[in-house]
Structures are given as C-alpha cells and as structure tokens.
Amino acid sequence: MSFVLTEDQDMLRETAMAFVQGELPVSHLRALRDKGANGDDAATRKKLAELGFFGVIIPDEPGAETFGLVGLGQILEAQGRTLAATPLLQTALIAASALQLGGTPAQKAEWLPKIAAGEATFALALDESAHFSPYTIATEAERDGQGFTLNGLKKYVPDGHYADVFIVAARTFGEAGDRHGISLFLVPKGAKGVTVTALKTVDSHGAAHISFEDVHVADAALIGPADQGADILDPVLDRAAIGMSAEMLGSAQAAFDMTLDYLNNRKQFGQLIGSFQSLQHRAAKMFVELEMTRSCVAAALGAVDAGKADVAELASLAKAKAGELVHLVSNECVQMHGGIGMTDAAEPGFYMKRARVQEALYGSASWHRDRYARLNGF
Incomplete structure (x- = not known):
C-alpha cells in the first residue's frame, strides 16, 4: 500500500494547511469561545463550501473520481492542527458516507448536492449513554401505518446544536445491545417533537442532547432497510x-x-x-x-x-x-x-x-x- 499522496491530494493538503493557518488559528477558536459561539461558525462554513471541502468524497456525477477519504483526511488533519471547529467530520464524512452507502436514489439526489455546496449540515445522533456503545440503542421507532414514530434521547451529539438534519439510529426491533433491529432515519431539526439542548463543552466545539417525543417520519426518511441499519x-x-x-x-x-x-x-x-x-x-x-x-x-x-x-x-x-x-x-x-x-x-x-x-x-x-x-x- 502506497502512503504517497497524488499530486492533486498534495495540492489539497497544502490548500487546507494554508487555509486553517491563515483563517482558523487557535486564536479564532478562542474568540468564538469568548463570545459564546459554542463552535457555531457560519462564516467559516461558507468559506469551507467555497473551497469545495464539503464535496471532497462526493463525485460531481456518478462514477466520477473524487479526492477520496485520503483527500478528506488531509483536510481533517489540517483542521486538527489549529483545533478548528467545523462540520466537516459530521457532514462531509459521516453524513455523506451514510447516504452513499445506504441512501435511496431520491435521498442521494436531494442531499448529496446540498452537502457538497455547504447548504445543509448534519449530525449523527447515536450515543445514549456516557460511553461509546453503538448497539446500545433504546430509542424506539415504531411503525404507525404511514411511517415511523420516534421516541428517545440521544446524548452528546457533536454539531447537534446547529445541524439542519439528524441521522438518528433507532430501534425498530429487539432490545438495546442487539445488532439486528437498528434502523437509520433522516430527521429534520425542525420536526415536531424534536428538542435540542445545546451543551457548553470543555473543548469549546459544542454539542447537544437531542430528545425525540412522538416524532413522526415518513418511510422515505429511512436510510437502508429497516432493522438492518447496523x-x-x-x-x-x-x-x-x-x-x-x-x-x-x-x-x-x-x-x-x-x-x-x-x-x-x-x-x-x-x-x-x-x-x-x-x-x-x-x-x-x-x-x-x-x-x-x-x-x-x-x-x-x-x-x-x-x-x-x-x-x-x-x-x-x-x-x-x-x-x-x-x-x-x-x-x-x-x-x-x-x-x-x-x-x-x-x-x-x-x-x-x-x-x-x-x-x-x-x-x-x-x-x-x-x-x-x-x-x-x-
């Protein structure tokens, strides 16, 4: 396996390093913290979109080449150097990957272009306890005849305090701890019954607890087959x-x-x-x-x-x-x-x-x- 970057990937790395050093030094994070922004930085998101960083793993058309995860990794490493608070991990990597791996053609057509253009931010609503345990899902998604009704609480959702859309892991079968029976849903932040409680975090990046109380979503919100979200x-x-x-x-x-x-x-x-x-x-x-x-x-x-x-x-x-x-x-x-x-x-x-x-x-x-x-x- 070659660890050498291609010429294009190397140029992307240099661009990312120059951008974070010039626009997002640690002093920028300090300034956000001091004014209580909690990692929410719309101006930076706009600049990231202009640079095309949100679309690094999203092809312009089916089958077209991208910079790949190697390319996106260079950008994430760059932002790590200055502790920059951006939605790239949650939106450009996690959400884009979930849609590419399991999304329907309609979901891909609706959301991938918006992600690439920086027009929509996402957050993965997964954890329900103090520690990472991806199958310990108790949030329920019950069939209601015309879709699903979600009830539960997600804890410490990175970017959850400002994300436009949540990718919610909920249980449609079985009990917490079972791998089978987990399903993934796209839930807009403004959906009725969604409550976002912003958290002031030690790293000044921000996060949120997200509660779902009788939140109705249509069948079209399901990413991949029901019960097979894992x-x-x-x-x-x-x-x-x-x-x-x-x-x-x-x-x-x-x-x-x-x-x-x-x-x-x-x-x-x-x-x-x-x-x-x-x-x-x-x-x-x-x-x-x-x-x-x-x-x-x-x-x-x-x-x-x-x-x-x-x-x-x-x-x-x-x-x-x-x-x-x-x-x-x-x-x-x-x-x-x-x-x-x-x-x-x-x-x-x-x-x-x-x-x-x-x-x-x-x-x-x-x-x-x-x-x-x-x-x-x-």
Missing part, C-alpha cells in the same frame, strides 16, 4: 473513527511542534531546557509515536478508498494509536511548558481539552484495542 452504521463509524484519527494526528503534531519550539527557546539555569537529556528522551518518544500513528492513519484512509477487506481492523488500529498519541502529547505539551502551560492565556490547555473529547468520540483507545483483538479472533 450494516450501514458499522462502515460509517469506521470512517468516522478514521477521520477523527486524522484530526487527532494533526492536533498531536501541532502540540508537539509547539513543545519542541518551547524546548529550543526557553532558558532555565542559564541553559536551553531542550539541552536537558530527560526532556530530550520525552520528546523523542513523542516523535516516534507520531510517526507510527501517521502510518496507521495513512493505511486506514487508503484502505477505505481501495475497498480493502480489513478496513474495520485498520480503523480500530488508527483510532487506538491516535487516542494514545494525542493523550500523551497534549499532556507533555502542558507539562513541558511548566506554569504557563496551565494558564488560559497560553495555547497548550486548548489542545489538552480538545484531546480529551477526541479520545472519547467514536470509541476510546481501550474500546478499539478490544475490538481489534476480537476482529482478529482473540
């Missing part, structure tokens, strides 16, 4: 984990670069602190972990585009490694900056807080290590 949800969550891993790689790289710069400029006892061997060892460990994770993420991104059979294994490998990496580097970034690293005036704390959310979304490192073992027969 067959769509599983590969979508693999892609979500891979995309998040790419973002985490970017965050870890930026935190490492910031730390290295500090080590090479901060003097103590008349010496650069980067000359202290114990700190050199810690920096070397971070560098090695960064390079290993970069390979894991590249392999997972490429496997999706190539249609490999081991995407699930590579997704869990990438997310586990990226989770361990971003935890390590964000901690070291704060610690090696010393007292200044603990202040809100400095940037290390922003990376640590975002890292804690990234680690948990779409499965922790321990969750994915366990899954990787199970996929390999252990």
Whole structure:
C-alpha cells in the first residue's frame, strides 16, 4: 500500500494547511469561545463550501473520481492542527458516507448536492449513554401505518446544536445491545417533537442532547432497510473513527511542534531546557509515536478508498494509536511548558481539552484495542 499522496491530494493538503493557518488559528477558536459561539461558525462554513471541502468524497456525477477519504483526511488533519471547529467530520464524512452507502436514489439526489455546496449540515445522533456503545440503542421507532414514530434521547451529539438534519439510529426491533433491529432515519431539526439542548463543552466545539417525543417520519426518511441499519452504521463509524484519527494526528503534531519550539527557546539555569537529556528522551518518544500513528492513519484512509477487506481492523488500529498519541502529547505539551502551560492565556490547555473529547468520540483507545483483538479472533 502506497502512503504517497497524488499530486492533486498534495495540492489539497497544502490548500487546507494554508487555509486553517491563515483563517482558523487557535486564536479564532478562542474568540468564538469568548463570545459564546459554542463552535457555531457560519462564516467559516461558507468559506469551507467555497473551497469545495464539503464535496471532497462526493463525485460531481456518478462514477466520477473524487479526492477520496485520503483527500478528506488531509483536510481533517489540517483542521486538527489549529483545533478548528467545523462540520466537516459530521457532514462531509459521516453524513455523506451514510447516504452513499445506504441512501435511496431520491435521498442521494436531494442531499448529496446540498452537502457538497455547504447548504445543509448534519449530525449523527447515536450515543445514549456516557460511553461509546453503538448497539446500545433504546430509542424506539415504531411503525404507525404511514411511517415511523420516534421516541428517545440521544446524548452528546457533536454539531447537534446547529445541524439542519439528524441521522438518528433507532430501534425498530429487539432490545438495546442487539445488532439486528437498528434502523437509520433522516430527521429534520425542525420536526415536531424534536428538542435540542445545546451543551457548553470543555473543548469549546459544542454539542447537544437531542430528545425525540412522538416524532413522526415518513418511510422515505429511512436510510437502508429497516432493522438492518447496523450494516450501514458499522462502515460509517469506521470512517468516522478514521477521520477523527486524522484530526487527532494533526492536533498531536501541532502540540508537539509547539513543545519542541518551547524546548529550543526557553532558558532555565542559564541553559536551553531542550539541552536537558530527560526532556530530550520525552520528546523523542513523542516523535516516534507520531510517526507510527501517521502510518496507521495513512493505511486506514487508503484502505477505505481501495475497498480493502480489513478496513474495520485498520480503523480500530488508527483510532487506538491516535487516542494514545494525542493523550500523551497534549499532556507533555502542558507539562513541558511548566506554569504557563496551565494558564488560559497560553495555547497548550486548548489542545489538552480538545484531546480529551477526541479520545472519547467514536470509541476510546481501550474500546478499539478490544475490538481489534476480537476482529482478529482473540
């Protein structure tokens, strides 16, 4: 498997890096936080749409080539470097993938062009407990003769506080914990019975609890066959984990670069602190972990585009490694900056807080290590 970007993908990467550094530095996130925007940034969404970033995996016409998940991964890594709060993961990756994998021709025709144009934002309403558990779905979707009626509560839905449409995982058969019996529905934010409770999150990106009380949806809202939503949800969550891993790689790289710069400029006892061997060892460990994770993420991104059979294994490998990496580097970034690293005036704390959310979304490192073992027969 080649880890080398094509010329077009490399140009996309350079464009994304230049954009986030010029338009979305950490100071931009700080400004959003200070004015209470909670990650909701319509102006940035417009700019992302103008750059075509929402349509990176959506072909202009059936069968046309795209930048693929490898291309989108470069954009997600770029936004991770500056902790940019955008709907790209939820809308351009998760929603686009769900529609491409399971949507009807009518759903694709209606929503994919709107996603590509940045005209509609989505959020995956999945989790119902404090921890990631994709089959622990108790939200009910009962047949009512002319569609389905949804009742339940979804917790901590990223982008849920401003998304236009929710992709809701609900149970049409069986009990919570069963893989069979899960169905996916498209539910507009303004549907009667939908209540959005915005959350102020530690990473300043925002999220929401979403409740559904006797929410009626037509049969046309169903993505894929009833009771078989897990067959769509599983590969979508693999892609979500891979995309998040790419973002985490970017965050870890930026935190490492910031730390290295500090080590090479901060003097103590008349010496650069980067000359202290114990700190050199810690920096070397971070560098090695960064390079290993970069390979894991590249392999997972490429496997999706190539249609490999081991995407699930590579997704869990990438997310586990990226989770361990971003935890390590964000901690070291704060610690090696010393007292200044603990202040809100400095940037290390922003990376640590975002890292804690990234680690948990779409499965922790321990969750994915366990899954990787199970996929390999252990």
